[in-house]
Amino acid sequence: MLDDTDRLLINRLQDDLPLSSHPFAEVGKELGLSEADVISRIEAMKDSGAITRFGPFFDVAAMGGAFCLCAIAVPAGQFEHVMTEVNEFPEVAHNYERDHTLNMWFVLATETPEGIAETAERIEEKTGLQVLCFPKLQEFFIGFRVKA
Amino acid sequence: MSVETKISDREIIAALQGGLPIVAAPYAEVAVKLGMSEADLMARIAAMKDSGAIRRIAAAPNHYKLGMVANGMTVWDVEDTQVAELGAKIGALPFVTHCYERPRARDQGWPYNLFAMVHGDTPDEVEAKRAEIAAILGDACHGHDILYSKRILKKTGLRLRKRG
Incomplete structure (x- = not known):
């Protein structure tokens, strides 16, 4: 089950993340969470299937596809x-x-x-x-x- | 030419298409695998964002797991002369997540040319939203349908075919 913090995180994660060497620390700072907490929550949501994928969304049309x-x-x-x-x-x-x-x-x-x-x-x-x-x-x- | 420019966008995409590793410094980890520096990988990703090749870096949620159990693809047979104007209105509705004009396939029993994806917590909520769309389209619409999704059969990111 997702708790309120997971829901806050999943809402934030659907928007573009800053391109930073430590993106989860930055998201954590925005939401008042530690980097370790953000990472463990994303891992858990991937394992449970609430998040199917995390990463760049490619536009094949912009790449000629x-x-x-x-x-x-x-x-x-x-x-x-x-x-x-x-x-x-x-x-x-x-x-x-x-x-x-x-x-x-x-x-x-x-x-x-x-x-x-x-x-x-x-x-x-x-x-x-x-x-x-x-x-x-x-x-x-x-x-x-x-x-x- | 620096070493990094020899690494193609294709190789970078192949390394990222399954998603980023969920670790403190994900780009550093991917960069090691590609044999380039973290800074150079991030610069290449920034360039792909600028060109539009990368739309965003984000999570793909499974809306079923989030309780959004009703997901209806509403489809509409709209007058060709009015589809641009009306499509823009439907696309601007807050509960419509995707809205496209697509070709009809009349010979296959498919007269619909406007597609609008509607999500809701219950089928009733989706039906109410569908009625709202119908009201906006009015007489310009000659028929409509809704296709509820029953199951996600596959959901992955981009997958490049292996070459060579």
């Missing part, structure tokens, strides 16, 4: 098998099960724009299912924050 939201309508009974096949692709960054005929939604991240179509094709070959691609045409907001 591309992101694309894709979906597959996976027939009942094949879901676990197809999930395993899809998740094995390193280009699949996130994958969610959703309650719709299109029940598998994942984000591809590739190092080149051409990589999206090429990867979607390889996923189709692997799974035998059609991959629908929904690239973003316009972005109206950026800055995902969940209040803990």
Whole structure:
């Protein structure tokens, strides 16, 4: 279970950290916590799964790559098998099960724009299912924050 | 040319994509593995932040573990001529975390071109937020749906493919 200090910390950690040789000491100073306490709390939240990852968020588009939201309508009974096949692709960054005929939604991240179509094709070959691609045409907001 | 410039951005990204080590001096630890100084690694990371290659250095939370159990991807069939104006309004709503215009796939039964991700503590809360969006879109919207997430199947950072 997260306590109030963990929640304070997780809210702070979703915003950009100062680039400092001792970033956890700096965050601790802001929040009135010791460096050792910040480190042990982040470790514990990673172990419990409350934090899935801590580090730089890369924008593949700014590095010449591309992101694309894709979906597959996976027939009942094949879901676990197809999930395993899809998740094995390193280009699949996130994958969610959703309650719709299109029940598998994942984000591809590739190092080149051409990589999206090429990867979607390889996923189709692997799974035998059609991959629908929904690239973003316009972005109206950026800055995902969940209040803990 | 200094030794450090021979280390490519690609190598630096590969060393950081799994996340930073949670230790007092994480950059020093990564720098040792890369064979460069902590100061040079930090300068390279600063340059990547300036260029936009790194958006931020932060934690990725698992919102399910934080009690945000309802996560709905709301999708809307909005008049093409109005999607830019209305999309900006929807994207500005405080409870919308991602908002994009995307291509339709009508032949696949998918007429929706505006996606807005809505999070809440309960499905009722998400439904109320969905109704708020519907009210803003009004007659410009010809149909909508909501796709609740049932499970996270995978969530990792960027993964570069191995080369060579």
